[in-house]
Amino acid sequence: MFSSTTEYALRAAVFLAEVREGYHPAQSVAEATKVSVQYMSKVLKLLVESGVAVSQRGPSGGFALAKPPTQITLLDVVQAVEPVERIMSCPLNLPEHAHELCPLHKAMDDLAVVAQNHLRSKTLAELVQQSIVPLGISAAKRASA
Amino acid sequence: MFSSTTEYALRAAVFLAEVREGYHPAQSVAEATKVSVQYMSKVLKLLVESGVAVSQRGPSGGFALAKPPTQITLLDVVQAVEPVERIMSCPLNLPEHAHELCPLHKAMDDLAVVAQNHLRSKTLAELVQQSIVPLGISAAKRASA
DNA sequence: GTATAAACCGATATCTTTATCCGGATATCC
DNA sequence: GGATATCCGGATAAAGATATCGGTTTATAC
Numbered sequence: 001m002f003s004s005t006t007e008y009a010l011r012a013a014v015f016l017a018e019v020r021e022g023y024h025p026a027q028s029v030a031e032a033t034k035v036s037v038q039y040m041s042k043v044l045k046l047l048v049e050s051g052v053a054v055s056q057r058g059p060s061g062g063f064a065l066a067k068p069p070t071q072i073t074l075l076d077v078v079q080a081v082e083p084v085e086r087i088m089s090c091p092l093n094l095p096e097h098a099h100e101l102c103p104l105h106k107a108m109d110d111l112a113v114v115a116q117n118h119l120r121s122k123t124l125a126e127l128v129q130q131s132i133v134p135l136g137i138s139a140a141k142r143a144s145a
Numbered sequence: 146m147f148s149s150t151t152e153y154a155l156r157a158a159v160f161l162a163e164v165r166e167g168y169h170p171a172q173s174v175a176e177a178t179k180v181s182v183q184y185m186s187k188v189l190k191l192l193v194e195s196g197v198a199v200s201q202r203g204p205s206g207g208f209a210l211a212k213p214p215t216q217i218t219l220l221d222v223v224q225a226v227e228p229v230e231r232i233m234s235c236p237l238n239l240p241e242h243a244h245e246l247c248p249l250h251k252a253m254d255d256l257a258v259v260a261q262n263h264l265r266s267k268t269l270a271e272l273v274q275q276s277i278v279p280l281g282i283s284a285a286k287r288a289s290a
Numbered sequence: 291g292t293a294t295a296a297a298c299c300g301a302t303a304t305c306t307t308t309a310t311c312c313g314g315a316t317a318t319c320c
Numbered sequence: 321g322g323a324t325a326t327c328c329g330g331a332t333a334a335a336g337a338t339a340t341c342g343g344t345t346t347a348t349a350c
Contacts, residue, residue, distance in 0.1 A: 010249055014249050033237070034237055085146060092179055103272040103274060104155055104156070107267050108146075110263070115146065115256060
């Protein structure tokens, strides 16, 4: 259903929503989400390019959400890395289906709409576990902090 | 959203629902769906292995649906080639989420359920365009028949 | 202004998906 | 029972997604 890149992007976004204030280096995001720093850096870059996150270079730099978690939906994150695309014209290019999707592609497009609506209805804020520990910060690590 | 393999499988299933009686060689399915015979053969094999279609070797052989189109849903076809998987446990393996999905993966699993239900609600029969020409059989080809 | 922490960027490696090729097995038709 | 149409299966190729590596730039802190 979702590619691993999308899964990583969602984990990262939720993490940034949980930790909140300040910049968090890719290193921290990577550890919390259990993804390699190298790959997580690429994913974070996608989030920055799409306006979901912002980045800051240099010491005490890192990544942060571009807007409050209440204003970022799961769809924003998904579209940043692997857009759920609507089907606008028949991929078969049949003359019969030039101006109206055939029933099959209509059904597939319907699902795209349903999926988009579902993802749009959830904000990052709703996924933050206030009372629980931040995503991926394990008991051992917390103890040492 | 869907891989090309899934798209091909759906096209093939709709085609078989449209042409109805008898076996149809991979060649015919491939032409109608605008996919190479070689690749379509592999996709059709997946449909056979999952019980959506049946195959028959030799002259006047080919492929046909295993059940009437009213009894085959889009979900049957999709699950045959690229299952929409439920998320049963937290991929992060966090102790906190051992027996309950974290909100993120709960949301993702919810979408999987919504998608499955959507696909299950449409049968191949509902996608058949009775009054129109079969999928992919163009005007030129019809004229020559 | 120097040292350092961090994002950035391009090159490469690995794995998966998609696609093609070709010989073999099997059923049908005459 | 032989010729033929078709599915079947394995090997290979090409493309894309995933992942890693190393160097470069930029900002911060002191």
